[in-house]
Amino acid sequence: MTPKNTICLWFDKEAHEAARFYAATFPDSKVTAVHEAPGDYPSGKKGDVLTVEFTVVGIPCLGLNGGPAIKHNEAFSFQIATDNQEETDRYWNAIVGNGGKESECGWCKDRWGLSWQITPRALTDALAAGGSEATRAFNAMMTMSKIDVAAIEAARRG
Structure with missing residues (x-):
């Protein structure tokens, strides 16, 4: 059954290649179909992979090989909630270590330019608490690339 809403990337x-990487990196992720172009198109030839259906942590996606004209940017990102530092490190290191780039405040980009937020629940819980706890956690986060769970928890406690 085709989902009612699919993210097209x-x-x-x-x-x-990107879909296979996501499927190998994140749970509840898989490549479900690969479709070849039925004819030549501006950035490809008949028989080239045109679209790839896949899921990322259960979210249905369609990868479109549309050519070099459109680039990913931070206006779209996947936010992956993590339960601890080990999980945070695993996802961060998989993305950055596979040709990606670090950014700030838990953001990084994969080698295809797609943005990811690797966000420990400790951070979102601290921000949701409001008040001085949230302010301290926020200020600590603003100094980080990859989020350090212990530092966020320490900042939250004051």
């Missing part, structure tokens, strides 16, 4: 020519 534009890639140059590596949608299948």
Whole structure:
């Protein structure tokens, strides 16, 4: 059954490679279908992979190999909630260590330019608490690239 809503992500020519990486990295993620172009198109030829259906942590996605004209940017990101530092490190290191780039405040980009927020629940819980706890956690987060759970928890406690 086709989902009612699917996120479409534009890639140059590596949608299948990206989808396989996401499926291997995140739970409840898989490549479900690969479709070849039935004819030539502006950035490809008949028989090239045109679209890839996949899920990322249960979210249905479609990778479109549309060519180099459109680039990913921070206007769209996947936010992955993590339960502890080990899980945070695993996802962060998988993305950054596979040709990605670190950014700030828990953000990083994969090698295809797609943005990810690797966000420990300790951070979202601290921010949701409001007041001085949230302020201290927020100020600590603003100094980080990858989120340090112990530092967030210490800041929250004051």
